[in-house]
Amino acid sequence: MSAAPLVSLRAVAKRYATGTLAVRGVDLDIDAGDFVALLGPSGCGKSTLLRMVAGLAAPTGGSILWPGGAAAAKDIGFVFQEPTLMPWATALANVALPLELAGMGRAEAAERAAAMLARVELKGFEAAYPRALSGGMRMRVSIARALVTRPRLLMMDEPFAALDEITRFRLNNDLLRLWEAERFTVLFVTHSVFESVYLARRIVVMAARPGRIEADLPIDAAYPRGEDFRTSAAYAAHCRGVSQALGHAMAVHAG
Template sequence: MISIRATKRFTEQAGGLSVFEDLELDIPEGEFVCIVGRSGCGKSTLLRIIGGLETATTGGVTFGWSDGRTAQIGFVFQEPGLFPWRTVWDNVKLGLEIRGASGAELGRRVNDMLDIVGLRGFEKYYPYQLSGGMAQRVAIARAFVIEPDLLLMDEPFAALDTHTRADMHVELLRVWQAFKKTVVFVTHNVDEAVFLADRVVVLAGRPASVRADVAIDLPRPRRRFGADEIAHQEEIVKWLGAGSEPQTSEA
């Protein structure tokens, strides 16, 4: 379980800027949660606080995994962030190298991960030889190969064209269902959120608050524009445009 109880202010700005105040959010292990909101509402700031890349002004994040271990966190950002001098294989193995893995175990895990994301045969390619979608597959493989407890994704498909993005949604869900790790995925795309998530958390207002927490209780694979999916999309859009008082909706 991830428990977030946090306030974030940027005090260096004139008068101070409060991003969110007393924000509360709980995320169970193994859940795929999308956080949606308008640009500038604090989605990425919240993700960075969860990942330890930024600190809350007050409060913070606690991790309570069922076996008591320390959480291992992986990241995927909008830009793949691949090292241009490393091949696909060498980029994927990076996290394992940092953790001291080597030899047959490292090779097995990298090869298994390349199989899962559909990149076997591209091991010796360099980033400049890859399409945008392939580069993001490498980034996802690099994040999942370390078997993180939590994967944080900040609009990872925003720069892709519509068809490639749709393909990446399917690929991501396939990898997630293989590992069943906790995923927190930031997006401003409501269609994307409904297609991917177990829950969609709506941030809105300034300072931002959890305007709604919508359960997407639809079986997978989901349709892009089925009646149930559209109903969830419309509900989330309604909350994005709602008034300033935070409320909660359960679908």
């Protein structure tokens, strides 16, 4: 971990033109190389917070600071809830697009994209179009596209929520394998206690209306994590603790 955070949020707030206060007073530091999960019920501002960090939405209060300077703020990859692939382009062309937009030559971009597809276990599917791929495979292409530029920060907005449980488990494992190998920073939005405990080093629990942080919980289990961890007493204990924190956050809102 670096001495200074990769990105710091200070009293960040978001109020929409309708008057709705979506996020209020969020203070959060994300260290380089960390894996942080934002956990909370629908409507608690998780995705709004993610989009503000990514520069896709502007905060209406507070500040988002990048100690590494403006270049660090642009050194990001983003994976949306849906793969958002170009349906008329092959898997290879979809992954190569960010490199070509950055000015890389087509041949070099294709080589880098092919290597990234192999990293997400899609070697042999370079010429496939999105319509010919399963939901899990389309999400792998989306992850490859986000990582092909080798970003320092990868932001993921509930990327596996629509997938079946078996595919979700596999993609969780694949994501951890890539993260352990490269140690990019991850900010991962989810509403699943079980997924957050399995993946993250820290879980930031949010409450709704307005969205705010209720707890910041470390998950001290060692990596690599696999089925042994998923079926362990330590995993179950962490899930109970996180569930209790989430239940408290929801009770505060309900009250």
